[in-house]
Amino acid sequence: MENKQVNILLVDDRAENLLALEAVLTSPYYRLIKAQSGVEALKWVLREDFAVILMDVQMPTLNGFDTVKMIREREKTKDVPIIFITALSQTMENVLYGYSIGAIDYIIKPFDPIILKCKVEGFVSLFLSKRKIVEQKEIIKSRTKELETVYTELKKKEAMNRAIGETSIDTIVSFDEEGIILSANPAIKTMFGYDYYEIIGRKVEVLFRIGISDIPKRAIVEATGIKKNKTTFPIEVHLSEVEVEGENIFVCSIRDITDKKTHFEKLEGLVKMRTNELSKANEKLHQEIEEKQETLQKLFESEEKYRQLVENSPEAIIVRHVNSEKISFINETGVKLFKAAGKHEIIGRSMFDLVHPDDHDMAKEHFSRLGREEILPPYEKRLVSLNGDIIDSQIKIIPFVYGGEASLHIVIRDMTEDKRNKEFIQQSEKLSVVGELAAGIAHEIRNPLTSLKGFTQLLENKYSTDREYVEIMISEIDRINTIVSELLLLAKPGRDDFRAVDLNRLLRNVSMLMSAQANLHGVAIKQENAHSLRDVMIYGDENKLKQVFVNIMKNAIEAMEYGGSIIIETKMTDRMIAISITDDGLGIPSHILQKIGNPFYTTKDKGTGLGLMVSKSIIESHQGDLQIESEEGQGTTVQVILPIMKNPCETAES
Structure with missing residues (x-):
């Protein structure tokens, strides 16, 4: 686009609407002129030329x-x-009337800024192209006038040359069949530098470089004249033959065409120069056309990318129109979500066919609020697929124009898996609490059990207490110890549960599980150099x-x-892998x-102090290590170090 600004007239009686249009169309290439009435717009039209006019329909007075x-x-x-922009006159009758009186396009409020901007750019490009064509026409007109002037001058010179010939200004000589000059007019002195007596009797070839036999009769040929001083000049030779007394x-007739040659060469140079200029202008015009075609192609590709993005x-x-509950569009993701065989099974249905019956009242209430142009925040609703499955979903509704009509862009996010993950996390937390409680109980019970068993054995050996009673007590203590050992199984993995574990998949699943809680607290989980975990296997209990x-x-x-x-980083050595989890x-x-990791020590109001102890115990049971590095005010890094399996058949013992 050229640096020269083009004028765009914005007409609307509401200042805020003009401000919105100005925000969308602001560009260093545009001069945006605002008018708040039809009368003011007419005044501007009388003073300025405009590439495009954006006109509101409903305005007072005019x-x-x-x-x-x-x-x-x-x-x-x-x-x-002229593009009409209106929020009220949306009927087909008004639209057709707008087109009949000269509107180029019709945009309904609220408008899509990108579509409006693209349309204005298109009309501006057409305006600039039209202005460029007018400028080219003026250039061609100017060049044509110059050529006509030169041609007229040439015609005058030719007429003057004819007049000179008629008054014997051209050199006229006569000669016989052998080429001996018989006579010459006075012009020979001026043209060739010979006096009359010097030329008579000499061969005619002394005057020009062309053989007599090479000159066709009654024709004009160009030749090179030779002056007395041996200089040459261009001439035209006209030869005629007469019979005199047998x-x-x-x-x-010899004419000096030096001036004619000079003017012709100038004219030829001028024509060549103008031709080159026009050729360059034509090339530039073709280049602009190609650029416009390229822009249109990019626009098409952009639309195709947007379509693919949506699909x-x-x-x-x-998508459903504001005045209808019928579905007019659904993407492929929606087809899969509702278990349909294709779009044809969804398009044309009522939106309420896909809403759970218990949520119909809420859906209709939301629909009525949208009809009053209220903006709704995202909300959750139960939907039903075509096979009857219930879909827990989050719905966001965006008003926009689709197919020339005010419509609703409905984005549906399947929350079923998220809810399952949330339930899984809750269940995992419950199991974790049970495991921690079991570990705590086992720890607290085994300490007194050790004392009880020791004192019981001491009683038996030292005081000769009734052996039958002592054996019963020791047996019962051993049974309590067995029960405690079984409780420990809740917190400590057994070797029978060890399998080959894909560490990359495990970390990815954990990140996915924790993403909901992280989002709730405004925390982002980032896994760096994940490619280094490819094919890394750990031998252990995946759940633990x-x-x-x-x-x-x-x-x-x-x-x-x-x-x-939260940053998750990994670093491998020959036999071990370190997973670092760092927070802010x-x-x-x-x-x-x-004190972190000691039993029953915690900084949380509702913590047990066993979570980190149990985690450390699990890692140690996998022949690994758990380390904590922290500095007050600088965040915390927990590093888990585990042995790597060399091959899928390897076990922890090998």
Whole structure:
């Protein structure tokens, strides 16, 4: 686009609407002129040329339709593109009337800024192209006038040359069949530098470089004249033959065409120059056309990309017109979500066919609020697929224009899996609490059991207590110890549960499980250099390992009261892999860090102090290590170090 600004007239009686249009169309290439009435718009049209006019229909005193009719009556502005923008006159009758009086396009409020901007850019491009063509026409007209002037001058010179010939200004010589000059007119002195007596009797070839036999009769040929001083100049030779008293006499008219040659060469150069200029202008015009075609192609590709984006969106997208509950569009994700064989099974249905019967009243209430142009925040609703499955979903509704009608863009996010994950996390937390409680109970019971068993045995050996009673007591203590050992199985994995575990998949699943809680606390989970985990296998209990990482990430999320990020990094050695989980929390003071991991020590109001102890126990049972690094005010890093399986057949013992 050229640096010269083009004028765009914005007409609306509401200042806020003009401000919205100005925000969308602001560009260094546009000069945006605003008018708040039809009368003010007519004044501007009389003073300026506009590439496009955006006209509101409903205005006091002089509405948009009447204003456009008056603009079209003026010869200079009858072809200016005019786009109606309205929020009220949406009936087909009003739209057709707008087109009949000269509107180029019709946009309904609220308008899509990108569509409006693209349309204005298109009309501006057409305006610039038209202005460029007018400029080219003026250039061609100017060049044509110059050529006509040169041609006229040439014609005058030719007429003058003819007049000179008629008054014997051209050199005229006669000679016989042998080429001996018989006579010459006085012009020979001026043209060739010979006096009359010097030329008579000499061969005619002394005057020009061409053989007599090479000159056709009654024709004009160009040749090179030779002056007395041996200089040459261009001449035209006209040869005629007459018979005088039985002897053939040749009359030769010689014209000096030096000026003619000079003017012709100038004219030829001028024509060549103008031709080059026009050729360059034509090439530039073709280039602009190609650029416009390229722009249109990019626009088409952009529309295709947008279509593909909508079709392949991970969320279901449905469109229905504001004045109808019928579905007019659904993407492929939506087809899969509702278990349909194709779009044809969904399009044309009522939207309420896909809503759970218990939620119909709520859906209709939302629909009525949208009809009053209220903006609704995202909300959850139960939907029903075609096979009867219930879909827990989050719905967001965006008003927009589709197919020239006010419509609703409905984005449906399937929350079924999220709810299952949330339930799984809750269940995992319950199991974790049970495991921690079991470990705590086992720890607290085994200590007194050791004392009881020791004193009982001491009684038997030292005081000769009734042996039968002592054996019963020791037996019962052993039974209590067995029960405690079974409780420990809740917290400590058994070797029978060990399998080959894909560490990359495990961390990815844990991140997915914790994403909902992280989002709730404004925390982002980022996994760096995940490619280094490809094909890394760990031999262990997947559920217990998952419990460890869930516990660590849960602590990290709770440590960031005002949100932040969790970074998961991995580093491998020959036989071991270290997984570091770093948060942006407040960190742990050094005097507290020393006590972290001790039984029943916790900084949480409702904590048991066993979670980290159990996690450390699980990692150690996998022949690994758990380390904590923290600095107050700098966040915390928990590092889990585990042995790597060399091959799928390897076990922890090997």
